[in-house]
Amino acid sequence: MTDTFVTLHGWLGGDVQVRQAGDAQVASFRLACTPRRYSRRTESWSNGPTQWYSVNAWRVLGENCRDSLHRGDPVVVHGRLEPQVWINNAGVEVTTLVVEASSVGHDLNRGVSGFTKTVRGESVGARSGAESEVSSEAQQHDGGDAREEPAATAA
DSSP states (O other): OOOOEEEEEEEEOSOOEEEEETTEEEEEEEEEEOOEEEETTTTEEEEOOOEEEEEEEEHHHHHHHHHHOOTTOEEEEEEEEEEEEEEOTTSOEEEEEEEEEEEEEEOTTSOOOOOOOOOTTOOGGGHHHHHHHHHHHHHHHTTTOOOOOOOOOOO
16 A cells, blocks of 8 residues: 655644553644745735644654644644544544654744754653763864854843
């Protein structure tokens, strides 16, 4: 069977929600995608209707989404498109399309982002110590040329 993969870019509609599903954690969030079109005739941009997608991210990806993403963030999601069929309160069968994410990240067309590499089995609280270790390792690989940002001065 061939799976359908999609790549979406949009805005996080709310904070990431994490729940336990059997032995694994799954993070869920809603992604709003609003297409923009440029009209050469009117020389202006217009927005199309906003499309909302539900996204699930499992295990480590879900934990990283919980720790990294916040309402309103611009994100890019790549994953498998899965139909979910359910019966609503009126007794009508409804099909919802859900993206089972394989990759999630900030959309760098909209701003800048930082990255912290995690070590397998590392807890969130241990990351701050790992960051300094990674930083000193990076300095060693750069030949010890540590570049520091200039301190902000009061105006």
